[in-house]
Amino acid sequence: MRSISSRQRSRILELEEDARPLDPDAGERDRLMAEVHAYAQRFLDGLPERPAYRHDKSAVREIRKLGFGRGPQPLAGLIDRIDESVAGVGLVPSHGGHLGYIPGGGIYASSLGDYLAAVTNEYAGVRFTGPGAVEIEDLILDWMASFAGFPAGADGNLASGGSIASLIAVVTAREAAGLRARDYERAVVYSSAHTHHCLHKAIRVAGLAEAVRREVSRDGDLRLCPDSLAKLVAEDRARGLRPWLVLGSAGTADTGQVDPLDRIADVCEREGLWFHVDAAYGGFFALVEGCRRVLAGMERADSLVLDPHKGMFLPYGTGAVLIRDGEALQDAHAYYASYLQDTVESEWGGRSPAAVSPELTKHFRGLRVWLPLLLYGEAPFRACLEEKLELARYFHGEIGALGFEVGPEPPLSVVTYRWVPKSGTADAFNQALVEETHRDGRVFLSSTTIDGTFWLRMAVLAFRTHLDTIDLALEVLAEAVERLEAHPERWRSEASAEAPAEALAGGGGG
Template structure:
């Protein structure tokens, strides 16, 4: 190609490709539209339903230009008004959080400025913010300064990172897999078994440790299982406890479990994805022993109420974490070795990644910690209030939870499970407030997961009215 043709083509292509870099006037106009949309969405949150089930319309990519205003309308009907409204106060199913607005602003700034936060040398400020979030978490959970960690997309990936470090520290591979033993309770989140499968440990021996009536691991039973496995020639290597179970809001006795894990020289992992931040509340004594974990996961997108997409993992043994996740290549040579632990990519499977640090750092800096703690205390009281009101109505309740997740069922005279299932269906059809269900000890139960930051007493009252309405339809 001649130089003249090249220049000519570049000129023409530049006109079309330049459309991606919109001018200030258009940017302002678009930001105003989005700000208007966001404000209207948030203002309506208290009026709209917690759950709606509609058929999704046509969202195919048509390879043609559409105005932003039209796309926002489409987003509203197809996404925002369909399914669980996870930003609303009325999401009391699964594990809600809500999505604090200042975190959304942080994401916007991150997307505009697009720093490369994986490597310290590429964006020392962004990497430092990520590391400061990790430092803050270390102080919250009384982990030593020498511990390392990273921000992930959520609890499942954090578990993957932590268990990979445990696997590599104990060199669990090849023939060793079949005789290695992992201990957990049946109340662990399923992302635990999933992580073991993904990291090649599907064939380890899993021992489900008996639980007490509060759904907490019984330490003596754990010790007995480990002793027996050792006597039988197996190799125990990992104990997993949960600080806030998904179905029952229970905290395993962490201190006693740490004693056992350490006595047997096993890796002690704690899943605090849902419950972790309740350590900031009056329930902090229940978390004693969490600081003795070898690895801990905690989800700011759950009990710090941030929008979905940010989990965290702390690992005490930096060598174990590096052994799993540090890798280099010729094209990474501009980085410096002394920056090893300052570069988030060395502790995570991700290289180029969303700069998640700001979506945690900014809200904490703007609001301070008190509103977060108050929100958590509020949720603990709301679950108590909900349970008292349900009991008054004749519902049976699961044991008093350590945190803000509990469950209930109605004692119908016949076909208990079937009718509670029907009650759940009616609640979903009604949709004013979203609740989800589970099976606990073989029984169909309806869960209450009170965590979203916008959930207040009015929401619980609305849920109770809805339950009354739905119960009438089932009886």
Template sequence: MTASQREVPDLDPRDFRDLLRYAADVAMRHWERLPDGAAYVRPPDALVAAVRAQPLPARGMSSREILDRIERDFVPYRLGVGQRRWWGFINSPPHPVGIAADLIATTLKNNCAGTSQIAVTVELTVMDWLARLVGLPAGSNGLLVSGGSMANLVALAACREAKLPGTRRRGLRAATGQPTVYASTEAHSCIVRAVELLGLGTEALRLVPVDGEYRMDVRALRETVAADRAAGLEPICIVASAGTVNTGVVDPLNAAADVAREYGCWFHVDGAYGAVGAALPELAVLYRGIERADSVALDPHKWLYVPYEAGATLVRDPATLRAMFAHRAEYLALEQDSYLEGPVWISDLGPQLTREFRALKVWAVMQAVGLEGYRELWRSDIAVAQEVARRAREHPKLEVVAATDLSCFCVRYMPRGGDVNAFNRTLLDHTHRDGRMFISGTTLGGKFALRGCVTNYRSGLEDAQICIDTIVELGERLERESP
């Protein structure tokens, strides 16, 4: 049977253009409603059940029927990322040119593993930009990955092979002692996952106390590392945070780097959220020491306003990634002077051979915004978070639970009596049902806080007041309804 005799999923250029325009209209209707719409809309139980019960169809549907169903059944029930007060977790609205670039990258379907192709060149360029942005020295580079969890895992895998040579081949039998990793109690949970996946085990992760501002206590770090070394353990890595997930504070990077150097440890900085803040001159003192890192995790899909997925692992010496991951199957081997051979196989720097062209959307957004544009946006986000905290301090029913270096806020409502933590947990649920904003929650020093992280180019100072008004209004209503 020839292609002309069977049903093939192809379109002539005019029909393809019409399909893209139809899809663009669906996206645009969502985009128009988004800024002032509900920050969260939960899908009805009946719809969830219907979607889960649907079997794979025996015959395909038309493209327009599919897009109509997407708009009717899926688009309305969304996490409202891009709504003016979407401040939950750490999630920024995507820059429009990033969305457009992602469409083009999907159409190209380049496998950005290696060979002489422009996708590899674009990724190497983007990684150079990111390394310079956070202050790493010339020669630093790396690769794009899915997000912060993978970025940290890849960095710690490189650390394991660098500090425990031979583990890639022999496993942890190559270790002469018990390898140990150090991070603060405020470190992201993906650090725990990384040590588990790398075979080190959670018992190999030492969680160091934080100070009153929730920064790593470097004195406690040094004492812990020294005690472990004296007990015969093998310290291999110190993980510091450049923008913690809970409060947005930056650990004392330079002091942590001193400890790493003193004990021969790999120095890793988890800057998935906040590493880019190093490019703000007024915050430079906070980031002193990041340039000494052996590796940095950074997420362009967070504070660079790039569409999902876009994380990055940066390393001082790219050879450390090759030492951990380089592998070339026979069917991929090329002669040195081959027409296909390129400058580097990026697949040798990480765990994936099949790699999407993530770099195109990162390149496009960074081109569109520029360094000074980013600085203006970051300053605006920081100002909004500071305004929320300022207004909370001034309100008699609110308390600021923690300060921030960047664009987070942590506040709580103080009811007349009862369990304050339980009250605020219920209040958080009420904010999600209300829909005027989306924030999340966390516990700090035993206090449950309403937490937001402003990484939203649509947010303004007026949204800080709406946030406070909403918390107070819903809190007072909850007090009246409580027994």
């Protein structure tokens, strides 16, 4: 046995004692958990009384006044700061009144899964060291592949969200096509104006910034036009370019529209193109029987992205990618390191998540998906999704009845609409209108620009959003319009006031 000096021994034991707060005993754990649990209960019970959005963000400055790492501080005070300066400012994503962007979720059972994943600190990156964690993630991916209609040979990865999932898909498509740096200037990517920006970012991060981008025209419902796609592909081949990747959407963030996926898949199969479908928002609606027709063709994609933190109402940080050809996924991402040689085994078989993703250190995010699905089954998720579809249709009809100009009938749960004032520019009015709803704060609505025209949009996907929420949103909008119409000086500039009224409804998009 190696000898140790009394001085070294004393120092080691002293450091051990100083570090002991990092490993509290059962009594201290109970005390800390009681305070956290009590706050969680107060927060959740008080959600209906909180505003969905708080315009005043001055409380954020108080965070820095606490300092950072200077010494121990009581948990109660830290929880109060979290409540006031984090949960109490800006958007409250867990609120039923979150009707902007594409709402995230945050179901309670998932928080318990996250707690257990953090306490056990399971590593979900390598099958050898965390076989149970990897098996759970594999089961989740198999389930997603099944309802999405992917074949048995498909593979995938649970990622932190749609952005990393999209990057995995783009890199897999690049490698499957055998593209090398010398090919990038000739490789052509086809998308519509409403393709999510994370895909364009993924293309750039994947080293393909020099690739040729083609914006495919849209039909009257703002969906990518397959005939236009086929024409562009033929023209690019005639130019000596290399058509490569088509980006389709199963629910765009701007308008919620679903591209005609089946017809796009026909073009891709005929032309030998990789077909990627962004179903981050809309993919889980495939669990609803009536939506399968809308999403027809999604199962023909070469790669598919889904976000469980959207359509499964889970906490942020849960995305997924499915690749039809599982071997293509592994060929694109697998690497070997000598210090991991012990992890190569044949007993359990199968690949490790770290081999098919940029992530090596991998949080056990599968538990937040697995636990609520086994706790409740599929039925409540399916019912919640169908409820959101019905609420969007209800809002579309009611907002039109209030006198708003409305966009297309929603195939999923996003509705676009705007108010056209009797005088002044509609864009200025609607920009003021969305700002007026933000100041009100009872619900949170967002906006977008379509073909140069400013539109408001409502996205129904928060699991706490119900009929009374939509009625409240209609009330907030009607009151805001009345206030702005009564005080035109709040939105109408001198220039816009001179614009002819008949020109105000122009701009397209509806």
